[in-house]
Amino acid sequence: MGKIKTILKKEFKDIVKKKAFIIGTILSPIFFIGMIFLPSLIMMKVSKTDAKIAVVDLSGQIFTPLKASLEKGKEPAKKDPQKAVEGDMEGDGQVTFALEEIRSTSSDLPALEERLKQRIEAKELYGYLIVPSDFFSSRKAQLKAKNVANLGVVRSIEGSLRDIAERKLLKEENFPEDRIAELTKEVSLSTMKVEKGKEKKGGFIGEYLLSVLLVSLLFGVIMGYGQILMRGVVEEKNARIIEVLLSSVDSFRLLLGKVFGVGLAGLLQVGIWCFMLFGSYFYFTSYLPMEFQGFTLSPSIFLSFALFFVLGYFLYSTLFAIAGAVSNTDQEAQQFLQPIMFLILIPFIIAFSTIQNPDNTAVVLLSFFPFFTPILMFVRTAFSTPPLWQIALSLGLLVLTTLGITYLSAKIFRIGILSYGKKPNLKEILLWLKVK
Amino acid sequence: MEKIEATGISKSFGEVQAVRDLSFRVEEGTIYGILGVNGSGKTTTIRMLLNILTPDQGEILINGRPFDEELKNRIGYLPEERGLYRKMKVRDLLCYMGELKGLTSAQANKKASYWVERVGLSEWMDKKAEELSKGMQQKIQFVSALIHDPEIVILDEPFSGLDPINTVTLLEVMEEVKKRGAAVLFSTHILEHAEKLVDKLTFIRQGQNVLTGTMGEVKGRFAATLFRIRIDGEGSLLSSLPKVLKVQAFGHEYEVETEGDTEPTEFLKNLLTAGLRVEKFEKVEPSLTNIYMKVMRGEDGKN
Numbered sequence: 092m093g094k095i096k097t098i099l100k101k102e103f104k105d106i107v108k109k110k111a112f113i114i115g116t117i118l119s120p121i122f123f124i125g126m127i128f129l130p131s132l133i134m135m136k137v138s139k140t141d142a143k144i145a146v147v148d149l150s151g152q153i154f155t156p157l158k159a160s161l162e163k164g165k166e167p168a169k170k171d172p173q174k175a176v177e178g179d180m181e182g183d184g185q186v187t188f189a190l191e192e193i194r195s196t197s198s199d200l201p202a203l204e205e206r207l208k209q210r211i212e213a214k215e216l217y218g219y220l221i222v223p224s225d226f227f228s229s230r231k232a233q234l235k236a237k238n239v240a241n242l243g244v245v246r247s248i249e250g251s252l253r254d255i256a257e258r259k260l261l262k263e264e265n266f267p268e269d270r271i272a273e274l275t276k277e278v279s280l281s282t283m284k285v286e287k288g289k290e291k292k293g294g295f296i297g298e299y300l301l302s303v304l305l306v307s308l309l310f311g312v313i314m315g316y317g318q319i320l321m322r323g324v325v326e327e328k329n330a331r332i333i334e335v336l337l338s339s340v341d342s343f344r345l346l347l348g349k350v351f352g353v354g355l356a357g358l359l360q361v362g363i364w365c366f367m368l369f370g371s372y373f374y375f376t377s378y379l380p381m382e383f384q385g386f387t388l389s390p391s392i393f394l395s396f397a398l399f400f401v402l403g404y405f406l407y408s409t410l411f412a413i414a415g416a417v418s419n420t421d422q423e424a425q426q427f428l429q430p431i432m433f434l435i436l437i438p439f440i441i442a443f444s445t446i447q448n449p450d451n452t453a454v455v456l457l458s459f460f461p462f463f464t465p466i467l468m469f470v471r472t473a474f475s476t477p478p479l480w481q482i483a484l485s486l487g488l489l490v491l492t493t494l495g496i497t498y499l500s501a502k503i504f505r506i507g508i509l510s511y512g513k514k515p516n517l518k519e520i521l522l523w524l525k526v527k
Numbered sequence: 528m529e530k531i532e533a534t535g536i537s538k539s540f541g542e543v544q545a546v547r548d549l550s551f552r553v554e555e556g557t558i559y560g561i562l563g564v565n566g567s568g569k570t571t572t573i574r575m576l577l578n579i580l581t582p583d584q585g586e587i588l589i590n591g592r593p594f595d596e597e598l599k600n601r602i603g604y605l606p607e608e609r610g611l612y613r614k615m616k617v618r619d620l621l622c623y624m625g626e627l628k629g630l631t632s633a634q635a636n637k638k639a640s641y642w643v644e645r646v647g648l649s650e651w652m653d654k655k656a657e658e659l660s661k662g663m664q665q666k667i668q669f670v671s672a673l674i675h676d677p678e679i680v681i682l683d684e685p686f687s688g689l690d691p692i693n694t695v696t697l698l699e700v701m702e703e704v705k706k707r708g709a710a711v712l713f714s715t716h717i718l719e720h721a722e723k724l725v726d727k728l729t730f731i732r733q734g735q736n737v738l739t740g741t742m743g744e745v746k747g748r749f750a751a752t753l754f755r756i757r758i759d760g761e762g763s764l765l766s767s768l769p770k771v772l773k774v775q776a777f778g779h780e781y782e783v784e785t786e787g788d789t790e791p792t793e794f795l796k797n798l799l800t801a802g803l804r805v806e807k808f809e810k811v812e813p814s815l816t817n818i819y820m821k822v823m824r825g826e827d828g829k830n
Contacts, residue, residue, distance in 0.1 A: 097626040105614075330610030335671070338577045338604040339627035341596060 094340045098348025099355065106319060106356040116360050120367040142244050143189045144236075145207055145219035147200070150226045153255060154192045160251040161188040186243045191216075197224070204235075211237055220248065227256055302473045304368075305396050306442065306466055308361060310435055313404050316357040317411035317431070320349060324415030324504075325424050342505035346497065350408045357404065365393075395472045402486070403465025406493045407431065409500040416500075416507030438463035442470040450475050459485050461492035529591065530555050530679050530710035531576060536585030537734075538571055545571040546734040548585070553710045553727075555678070558701060560725035561714040562815075564823055568734035569714040570607050573683050576712070577604055589679065600629035603677035607684045607714075609668050613657040617643065620656060621671055628675035635674065642670035646696055662693050669697060673704060680704055682713035686720050698724060718815040730822045738822050746813055753817070754783045754794060757807035768797050780807070 106112055144161075148154040195203050200221075210216045218236025226232060232252055239245060254275060261271045327333045336345055414427035438457070445454050450471070458467035458477075464485045471477045531553040538546045546568040553559040563569050574580040576587060578594040589598050612620055618639055625635030643652055646666045651659055659667065669685060685701075686694050701724060705711055715721055721728060722742070729739040738745060751772060757780045758765075765774045765783055773784040785794060791810050798805055 093629070094627055097623070101623050326612075330613065331606065331608035332610045332612060334574075334579065334606040334608065335604060335624065336627065337579055338602065338606075339599055339624070 095344050095348040095351065098340070098345060099352040102323065102349050102352025103355050105323075106353060107359065112356070112360070116363050120364050120371075123364075124368065124371045141187045141189060142217040143191065143215070144234075144248075145191045145193050145210070145216055147193045147195050147203065147207075147219060147221045149195065149197060149224040150222050151224075152259075153222045153226060153252070154190070156255045156258075157248075157251055158190040158192075160254065161247060162190060186241075186247055188247070193219070208235075211235075217244070222252075226252075227259060230256055301392070302470055303443065305392075305473075306439065306470060308364070309396075309400055309403060309466060309469070310439055312357045312361055312400070313407045313435060314432065316353050316404065317408050318428070320353045320408050321411040321415035321424050321427075322421060323349060323353070324412055325418055325421055328416070328418075329420070337505070341501075343498070343501035346409070346412055346501045346504055350405060350412065350497075354401070354404050354408065358401070361400070392473055395469055398486070399465040399469040402489050402493060406461065406465070406489065406496065407435065409493070409496045410434075413500045413503050413507070416504040434462050435466070438466040442466055450477070455481070459488060461485075461489045464489045528555050529553070530589065531559075531712060532586075532588040532591075533572075533576070534586045534588075536572070536575060536582040536587060538568075538575060538580060538582050544734060546575070546582075549731065549734065549736055550585075551729050551736065551739060553679075553712050555710045556705060556708045557726040558705050558711040558713070558724050560721040560728035561712065561731060562716065562718065562721060562728055562819060563714070563731040564716055567731050569731065570683055571734075572731070573681055573712075573714060576681060577602065600675065601678045603628075603672040603675065603680045605669055605672040605682045605685055607687075609665060611656040611664055611668060613655070615656055616653055617648070617656060617659070617667055618652050620667070621674055624671040625674040628677075630675050638674045638676075642674055643667075645700065646670055661688065662690060665689060666693060666696070669700070673700070676707070676709075678709055680709050680711045680713075682711070684715055685713055686715060686717055694720065718819055722815040730819065732823060738818075742815075745815075745818060751784045751787060751813065752789045752791075752794075753811045753813055754785065754791070755807070755809045755811050756781055756783060756798070756805060758798070759804040759806055760802075764801055764803060768794075768801060770794070770797075782811075 146154050146157065193203065193207070204219075207216065207219045211218060218234055218239075221233040221235070223229060223231060223233075230253075232248075234245065234248060236244070257275055258271055261274060266274065327336065340348075410431050411427075414424050414431070418424035418427070441454060441457060441463070445451050448454075454467060454471070455477070457463050458471055458481075468477070468482065468485045472482065529552050531551075533552075534550050535548050536546060536550070537544070537548055549568070549572060551559070551561075561569050561572065571580065575582050576589070587594065590601070615623070618636070621639035621642070622632060622635040625638055626632055630638065640649075640652070643649055646669070648659075648663055648666060651663060656664060656667070665688065669682075672682070673680065680701075682701075685697060689697065698720065701711055701713075725742060727739075727741050728745060730737050738748065740748065759779075762774070762776055762781055765771060765781060770786040770789050771783055772786060775782045775784075783794075791808075795805070795808055798808075
C-alpha cells in the first residue's frame with residue numbers, strides 16, 4: 092500500500108503542478124460560466140433600454156389602448172412570472188415603452204416617414220409603427236426601426252396589438268368585460284417530474300442540460316486523463332525508467348498507483364469545476380431562464396455521477412495504460428485512441444438519442460455492458476428510476492470487469508513495457524497473458 | 528553469507544536460448560563481475576535475478592530464499608538502458624526512487640543530499656534532469672540505485688559511456704559499498720574496470736559459464752607465462768625456441784607466450800643461445816583482456 096501511495100503522490104503532483112492544469116482548472120469554468128450566463132446578462136442589459144416609438148395610427152383607434160397596454164410596462168406580465176422569464180430568454184422583458192402619437196393621413200405618409208427616419212437617425216426615436224386604417228380586418232401593422240432583432244420589443248407590440256384587436260372583436264360580440272379577460276387569458280404549462288411515486292419540481296430541459304454537461308465531463312475527463320496516463324507510460328518506457336520502477340514495485344501496484352494518481356488529479360479538477368459551476372449557478376440563478384431554475388440538484392444525481400465517474404475512469408484508464416505499454420512512441424499509442432474513443436462515444440450517442448425513453452429495452456440491455464454502463468446507467472438514473480437490482484447488477488458487472496481488466500492489463504503492462512522495437516500484434520499480446 | 532545464489536538457470540525467448548544452465552554465487556562484502564560480449568546473456572541473467580523475467584529452469588535464491596516483493600527494498604539496481612524523468616528535479620527524482628524502496632520521505636531526502644554531494648553534483652540538486660549533461664545523468668542514475676543502502680547491488684554495464692574521471696568515482700563508490708558489507712554484482716565488457724575491482728568473476732559465452740573463479744584462480748587457470756621482449760634481429764626465430772606456444776609482434780616488441788612452467792632465466796638463456804640481442808626483457812602477468820580474448824574464442828586455457 093505504501094508504494095502505491097508513493098506512486099500516486101508523484102503522478103498526482105506531476106499533473107497538478109503543471110501550468111496547463113492550473114490554467115485549465117481555473118479558466119475553463121470561467122469560460123463555461125461565461126458561455127451560459129453572459130448571454131442572459133447581456134440581454135438583460137440591452138432590454139432595459141427605453142424604446143420610444145412613434146405611432147402613426149391611421150385607424151385612429153389603436154393608439155390609446157396600445158399606449159395603455161405598453162406603457163403600463165410589465166404589469167400584465169408580472170402576474171405570470173413563468174411567462175415573464177420565458178420572455179427574458181427571448182430578449183423580451185424589461186422594455187420601457189414611450190409612445191408618441193403622430194396624426195397623419197395616408198396621403199402625407201411618405202413625407203412623414205422621411206421625417207421619422209431622420210429622427211431615428213438622430214436617435215430621438217427607437218422606431219415607428221404604422222397601423223393601417225383597415226387594421227382590424229387585415230390585422231397587419233408595420234414596425235420600422237433601426238433594430239428589429241430585439242424580439243422583446245417586437246413581441247410586446249405584436250402581443251398588445253393582437254390583444255387590442257381581440258378585445259375589440261369580443262366587445263362587438265357583446266361579451267362582458269370579465270368574460271373577455273377570461274377568454275384572452277394566456278395558457279401557462281408547467282412541468283413536473285414523477286419519481287418514486289412522488290412529484291418532483293423541475294423542468295426537463297434543466298435536467299437534460301445538466302446530464303449532458305455531466306456526461307460530457309465524464310467523456311472529456313476519461314479521454315483527457317486517460318491520455319495523460321498513456322503518455323506517462325510511454326515516457327517511462329521510452330526513457331527506460333520502467334525497469335528501475337519494476338525492480339522496486341510490482342507491475343500491478345505500479346499500474347494502480349498511476350491510475351489512482353492521475354485519476355485523483357482528474358477528480359480534483361472536476362470537483363473544482365463542479366464547485367465553481369454550481370456555486371455560480373446558485374449565485375446567478377435569478378438571472379437564468381426558467382428552464383434552468385428550480386430543478387432540484389438532487390444529491391442522488393451527484394452520487395451516481397461520482398460513482399460512475401470513478402468506475403468509468405478506472406475501467407477505461409486501464410485500457411489507456413495497456414495502449415501505452417504496447418507502444419514505443421506517442422504516435423504509435425495515438426492509434427489506440429480511436430477504438431477506445433468509439434467505445435465511449437457509442438453509449439454517449441445512444442444515451443442522448445433515446446433520452447425521451449431511457450427505459451427502452453435495448454438501452455436497458457446495453458446499460459449492462461460494462462463499457463457502456465458508466466454513461467448509459469448514469470443517464471438512466473438521471474432521467475428515470477431504474478429498479479435497484481438493475482443498478483446493482485450493472486455496478487457489479489462493471490466492478491468485476493474493471494478488476495479483471497486491471498489484472499490482465501498489469502500482466503500485459505509488465506511484458507509490454509519491457510518489449511521494445513516492433514509493435515506487438517493482438518496475437519502476441521494474448522500470448523503475454525499466458526506468461527506467468 | 529551468500530547473498531545471491533543462482534543454480535542452473537536457463538531462459539529462452541522463442542527459438543533463442545539466451546541463458547543456459549548458468550550458476551554463480553555472490554557473497555556479502557564482495558564484488559562479483561559477469562563478463563561477456565554483447566548478446567552473451569548478461570542482461571537476461573540480471574533481469575532474472577530481479578524477477579523482471581522468470582527463469583524457465585533453475586533456481587535463484589536471494590538472501591537464501593526465493594524472490595519476493597519484500598526483497599525489492601534490499602536490492603539496488605542500475606539497468607543497462609538508462610533514463611530519468613526529464614522534467615523532474617534531481618532531488619525529487621532521488622527522493623521518489625528512495626521512497627519506492629521503502630524509505631520515508633525524510634530519510635530519502637537526507638540520503639539524496641548525501642549521495643549527490645558524494646558524486647559532486649550538489650549544485651545541481653534543484654535542476655531538472657534534462658538540464659544535466661549525459662555523464663551527470665549517469666551518475667544520478669547510479670546513486671539512485673544506492674540511495675536506500677541496499678544489501679545487494681546489481682549494476683548492468685555501470686561504466687558504459689563514462690569518462691575516466693567519472694569512472695574512477697564509480698569505482699571508489701563501489702569499493703565503499705563493498706566495504707559496508709553489500710554484495711555487488713556487475714556486468715561489463717570493459718575489462719580494465721573489472722580487473723581493478725572484482726573479487727570473483729565469471730565469463731559467460733552464449734549464455735553459459737565458461738570460466739568462474741577468483742581473479743587469482745582465473746589467472747592461474749591460464750597457466751601460460753607471458754614475456755614481453757624487444758630484440759634486435761629476426762623475430763621469426765622466436766617461435767622455434769623450446770616451450771614457446773605463440774608469438775605476437777608489436778613493432779620491434781614481441782609478446783611471447785610460453786608453457787606454464789617456463790622460468791624467466793631459462794627462457795632468457797634460450798634467447799641468448801639463439802644469438803638474439805635482447806634489448807628489453809619482461810615477464811608479464813596475463814591480463815584479463817588476454818584471458819577474455821581466449822575465453823571468447825573458445826580456448827579454455829586448460830592445456
